[in-house]
Amino acid sequence: MRNLITIASREIGAYFNSSIFWVLATAFMIFGGLVFSLITTGQSASADMLPLLGLYGTILLFVAPLLAMRLLSEEQRTGTLELLMTAPIRDWQVVWGKWLGALVMTTVILALTIFHVAILVRLATNGIEVGPLISSYIGLFLLAAALLALGVLTSSVTQNQVVAAFLGIMLVMVLWFLPLLQAAFGEESVVGKVMAYAGLSDHYFNFGQGVIDSRDVVYMLSLIVGSLVLATRILESRRWR
Amino acid sequence: MARSEARQSGEPMIEVDHLSRYYGPSPALEDISFTAYRGEILGFLGPNGAGKTTTMRILTGYMPPSDGTARVAGHDVVSESMEARRHIGYLPESTPLYPEMTIYRYLDFMGRLRDVQDRGKAIERVMKQVSISDRADQLIGQLSKGLRQRVGIAQALLHGPDVIILDEPTIGLDPRQIREVRQLISNLRGDHTVILSTHILPEAQQVCDRVLIINRGRIVAEDTPDRLTARLSGGERVRVAVANGAPVEEVRMTLAGLAGVGEVEATGGGGFVVTAKQDAVIRPALARMIVEKGWELSELTPIGLSLEEVFLELTGDAKAAAELAGVGTEGETIDTERDIEAGVQPDDDQPDDNQPEDNQSDDVAADVEEADNA
Numbered sequence: 097m098r099n100l101i102t103i104a105s106r107e108i109g110a111y112f113n114s115s116i117f118w119v120l121a122t123a124f125m126i127f128g129g130l131v132f133s134l135i136t137t138g139q140s141a142s143a144d145m146l147p148l149l150g151l152y153g154t155i156l157l158f159v160a161p162l163l164a165m166r167l168l169s170e171e172q173r174t175g176t177l178e179l180l181m182t183a184p185i186r187d188w189q190v191v192w193g194k195w196l197g198a199l200v201m202t203t204v205i206l207a208l209t210i211f212h213v214a215i216l217v218r219l220a221t222n223g224i225e226v227g228p229l230i231s232s233y234i235g236l237f238l239l240a241a242a243l244l245a246l247g248v249l250t251s252s253v254t255q256n257q258v259v260a261a262f263l264g265i266m267l268v269m270v271l272w273f274l275p276l277l278q279a280a281f282g283e284e285s286v287v288g289k290v291m292a293y294a295g296l297s298d299h300y301f302n303f304g305q306g307v308i309d310s311r312d313v314v315y316m317l318s319l320i321v322g323s324l325v326l327a328t329r330i331l332e333s334r335r336w337r
Numbered sequence: 338m339a340r341s342e343a344r345q346s347g348e349p350m351i352e353v354d355h356l357s358r359y360y361g362p363s364p365a366l367e368d369i370s371f372t373a374y375r376g377e378i379l380g381f382l383g384p385n386g387a388g389k390t391t392t393m394r395i396l397t398g399y400m401p402p403s404d405g406t407a408r409v410a411g412h413d414v415v416s417e418s419m420e421a422r423r424h425i426g427y428l429p430e431s432t433p434l435y436p437e438m439t440i441y442r443y444l445d446f447m448g449r450l451r452d453v454q455d456r457g458k459a460i461e462r463v464m465k466q467v468s469i470s471d472r473a474d475q476l477i478g479q480l481s482k483g484l485r486q487r488v489g490i491a492q493a494l495l496h497g498p499d500v501i502i503l504d505e506p507t508i509g510l511d512p513r514q515i516r517e518v519r520q521l522i523s524n525l526r527g528d529h530t531v532i533l534s535t536h537i538l539p540e541a542q543q544v545c546d547r548v549l550i551i552n553r554g555r556i557v558a559e560d561t562p563d564r565l566t567a568r569l570s571g572g573e574r575v576r577v578a579v580a581n582g583a584p585v586e587e588v589r590m591t592l593a594g595l596a597g598v599g600e601v602e603a604t605g606g607g608g609f610v611v612t613a614k615q616d617a618v619i620r621p622a623l624a625r626m627i628v629e630k631g632w633e634l635s636e637l638t639p640i641g642l643s644l645e646e647v648f649l650e651l652t653g654d655a656k657a658a659a660e661l662a663g664v665g666t667e668g669e670t671i672d673t674e675r676d677i678e679a680g681v682q683p684d685d686d687q688p689d690d691n692q693p694e695d696n697q698s699d700d701v702a703a704d705v706e707e708a709d710n711a
Contacts, residue, residue: 102449106435113437175433179492182397183450184422335400 099185103193104200107167111201116166120159121205127155132212136219146304148216149232152209153239153300156202157272160240161264163202164247165257167194168331173255181335188328195241195248195324202240206233228306235303238316242296243268245323252327271296347374350424350500350530351396356405358391358554365391367554368405375499376527380545380562381534388554389534390430393502396532397427410499423451426493426529430504432485436478440469440488443477444495451496463491467521483514490521494529501525503533507540519544575620578608578636579627591630595622608636 111117131151168191171177180190217224250263274295281288292298296319299312351373358366366388373379381389394400396407398418407414410424435443441460448456464470467487472480477488486506493501506522507515522544525531535541541548542562550558579588585603592609593601597617602610613619620637627634 098452099450102446106438106446109442110435110437175429175431176435177433178394178399178429179427179433179447180450182399182422182425182427183447184419184452185450186419 099189100193100196103180103185103190104197107194107197108200111163111197114166116162117201120162121208124155124159124205125208128152128209128212132215136216146301148209148212149236149301149304152206152236153297156236156240156243157268158265159205160202160243161247161250161261161268164195164198164244165251165261165264167198167248168251168327169254169257169260172334173257177331177334181331187331188324191248191252191324191328191331195244198244198247199241202244203237206236206240225306228304231303231306231308234308235300235312238303238313239296239300242316242319242323245320245327246271249323249327249330252330268296273297347376347530349373350375350410351379351532352408353392353396354406354408356392356395356402356407358388358395358400359403364554366395366402369551369554369556370405371549371556371559373500373530373532375530377546378522378526378531378533378544380541380548381532381551382536382538382541382548383534383551384536387536387551389536389551390504391554392551393427393504393532393534396500397425397502398422423496424499426496426498426501428489428493428501428503428506430508430534432482432489434477434485434488434492436476438477439474440464440477440480440491441473443488444491447492448495453496459495459497463494466494466524467491481514483510483517486510486514486518487521490518494525499530501529501531503531505534505536507535507537515540575611575613575623576604576608576636576638577611577623577627577634578606580607580633580635583607583632588627588630588632591626592623595619595626597622 128151132148135147135151168177171180177190181187213224213229246267247260247264250267251257251260253263254260272295275292275298276295278288278292278295281291293315299315302309302312349372351371353369353371356366356369357364369388369392371379381392383389391400395402396409396414398414398421401415409421412421412424414421435446438446441464444460444463445456448459453459461470464473467490469484469487469491472484477485480488490503490506493503503522507518510518519540522531522533526546533544545562547559547561549556550560577592585607588607589601589603589609592598592611597613597619598611599614600612602612604610611619611623624634624637
């Protein structure tokens with residue numbers, strides 16, 4: 097655990113010193129703010145969390161892979177990974193530590209959206225429901241964690257940050273839009289159902305309903321653990337090449 | 338001498354036994370065995386791609402061997418990897434560092450990873466050791482190559498490891514920096530077991546207590562630098578030719594009887610190769626003797642065995658030999674300025690060398706440079 101925190105805190109420091117974090121945080125707030133104002137000044141200024149959830153989620157699809165792209169690829173390129181892998185720590189601690197660092201930073205960005213919520217509360221004539229609000233944020237947090245884990249995975253396969261980001265966004269897109277294929281295979285067909293379950297977006301939007309379904313939580317957690325375990329394996333395989 | 342005493346008193350810190358490593362079907366290391374003792378500085382000498390980096394990566398636990406075993410401070414590098422790693426300080430060839438961190442923060446980070454007790458004191462100690470105490474808050478990305486090398490060495494010393502492994506620690510440095518780094522390494526003698534790799538023979542001679550010459554994944558020679566120097570220095574061997582008519586056997590006996598002469602070998606046609614004992618100057622005496630005896634001296638030439646020739650003799654690898662010697666330092670006692678030049682030279686000298694191992698690291702080094710400038 098101590099090693100994990102050491103790795104994570106170095107990563108957090110690196111983010112604060114890197115332009116990419118500030119650029120992405122700014123982009124997130126600008127896009128988020130623009131669309132937020134469109135939503136709230138629209139027909140019914142509803143206090144519904146779902147449109148907001150969709151908004152943040154969509155932006156995260158791009159922001160998370162871009163935040164995660166450098167995590168392992170950069171260390172492989174500069175050779176610093178060799179020092180980490182010869183220090184008395186386990187490979188998985190390196191991978192999970194880096195993911196944790198990125199997650200902390202992403203959480204900081206997401207926390208900024210509290211301003212939007214505050215405005216929403218002011219605008220909503222009937223007040224705002226607390227249940228869906230909390231469940232939405234839990235969903236958003238889990239989505240960020242899962243997307244970052246996928247980003248760590250694609251970052252482990254290449255020394256090139258751009259390639260890692262590109263692969264990451266592609267992978268994320270495929271998972272996100274997978275449920276759309278359900279219609280193609282037929283709503284009731286087994287393949288269609290598998291598509292719907294494997295897809296990211298349905299699980300994510302379920303959190304907006306104000307109920308936390310264990311299936312959605314399990315899905316997100318398996319995505320995180322699966323990606324990071326695979327990334328660790330890929331890192332380890334470098335030793336054998 | 339102090340050097341050899343240090344070695345003899347030491348217990349084995351690194352034991353390598355029949356180690357092999359294959360990249361696919363091609364061997365990078367074949368059946369290497371050696372031992373390094375406490376307190377000694379052991380040099381790996383060989384051309385690029387000889388297997389030096391591979392050996393070091395196996396010792397540090399970065400990659401496993403395909404065959405054989407290696408133990409560091411008594412711990413197997415595969416089955417007790419974590420324990421073995423705790424006893425090692427390692428500086429990879431490209432000196433990988435995080436450019437966005439300050440020296441202090443970086444050392445603090447490495448200290449945490451290595452679970453260093455009383456970190457602040459340890460950091461101060463190593464910064465003093467490598468003379469960067471006044472730069473604690475400077476960003477690593479802004480440092481010169483020589484200073485970065487010192488940070489890399491500081492990092493390797495931080496946890497007071499028994500074994501320090503330095504992969505080409507002077508590569509890419511300017512002559513003054515090379516001298517400083519060599520001095521730094523020499524100062525480690527006695528307290529730690531140091532393994533350093535180099536492809537520059539004079540460097541190995543200057544810094545190391547013992548040298549392993551590695552070529553194409555095999556150890557081709559193991560010797561102390563003194564004996565290596567003896568093999569190399571000219572003046573030790575002299576070609577003598579006496580005009581036809583002189584009695585060969587008598588000449589041979591006479592030459593062998595001279596003070597300072599070790600061996601005399603008749604090469605036919607009145608020619609001899611005379612090998613002197615260590616440090617003996619024999620040419621004037623040889624000439625005088627031959628003239629006194631009334632023989633006609635037709636040739637008296639020192640055979641300077643160049644660095645290239647020694648390596649060539651050991652390996653039959655002409656290209657590698659040329660690379661190893663860098664600038665010709667034929668058969669002379671090594672003087673500091675010249676060997677420093679030799680240290681800088683081979684880098685740009687051998688663009689045709691396409692060994693994957695070292696080229697890759699060069700690329701990495703270039704990339705780091707780029708990243709730092711950005």
